[in-house]
Amino acid sequence: DTEVTQTPKHLVMGMTNKKSLKCEQHMGHRAMYWYKQKAKKPPELMFVYSYEKLSINESVPSRFSPECPNSSLLNLHLHALQPEDSALYLCASSQPLRGITEAFFGQGTRLTVV
Amino acid sequence: GDSVTQMEGPVTLSEEAFLTINCTYTATGYPSLFWYVQYPGEGLQLLLKATKADDKGSNKGFEATYRKETTSFHLEKGSVQVSDSAVYFCALTRGSNYKLTFGKGTLLTVNP
Numbered sequence: 001d002t003e004v005t006q007t008p009k010h011l012v013m014g015m016t017n018k019k020s021l022k023c024e025q026h027m028g029h030r031a032m033y034w035y036k037q038k039a040k041k042p043p044e045l046m047f048v049y050s051y052e053k054l055s056i057n058e059s060v061p062s063r064f065s066p067e068c069p070n071s072s073l074l075n076l077h078l079h080a081l082q083p084e085d086s087a088l089y090l091c092a093s094s095q096p097l098r099g100i101t102e103a104f105f106g107q108g109t110r111l112t113v114v
Numbered sequence: 115g116d117s118v119t120q121m122e123g124p125v126t127l128s129e130e131a132f133l134t135i136n137c138t139y140t141a142t143g144y145p146s147l148f149w150y151v152q153y154p155g156e157g158l159q160l161l162l163k164a165t166k167a168d169d170k171g172s173n174k175g176f177e178a179t180y181r182k183e184t185t186s187f188h189l190e191k192g193s194v195q196v197s198d199s200a201v202y203f204c205a206l207t208r209g210s211n212y213k214l215t216f217g218k219g220t221l222l223t224v225n226p
Contacts, residue, residue: 006157031212042203042216043158056212090157096212102148103214105158 003027004106006091012112015081021109023074023091032074033103034066035090043090049074050096081113116141120204120217127194127224135189135220137178137204145206147171147180147187148214152201161189161202194224 004025013019023032031050035043048056049068063085065077074091088110092103120137127133139145146165150158162171164180164187171178176191187204204217 042219045213048212102163107157
């Protein structure tokens, strides 16, 4: 089963709200990712967790806070976002074998900040 | 640094036409190469991959061959369908590097 599940599918939040995006995979992958995708652009990497430890933070503003409670789950906590943070947020996972890091993506959460 | 260049389109074809989307890359060493497809309103799906020179990835009638001498990984399909309308991304990764480097994407529209 090559499936990454993201919830919610759509989210509208105000600039003072706190919300969380959730991601789950049951493929036994030990690397999980958050990407941000603006319209008509490729995905941009935000964070990478490897074996439940944060290994890459692409200089993302602190209003985005990732969390990896266990090897199957990945959360992205959102606080005090700006309208320009509106985008499609994609979760992905991979098994970090040497030389092959194909990533499997979820369906995304469409976030609108008002 | 690593980079991927793909034809940006948009590409508009009639059903049953032949499709080519060009992709070239710049990377040191021996990257793995991928094509991802994104249907409207959805996430990215891995379409096909190749991990070494001369490998041919194929899936759902799509094919791409890893050409190290020309640093290319062009996507082809012999006869497109309306259901192939989507954005196609060429991407690469190197070794145990977690980062996928994407091209800018190519919007394909297939008309009946």
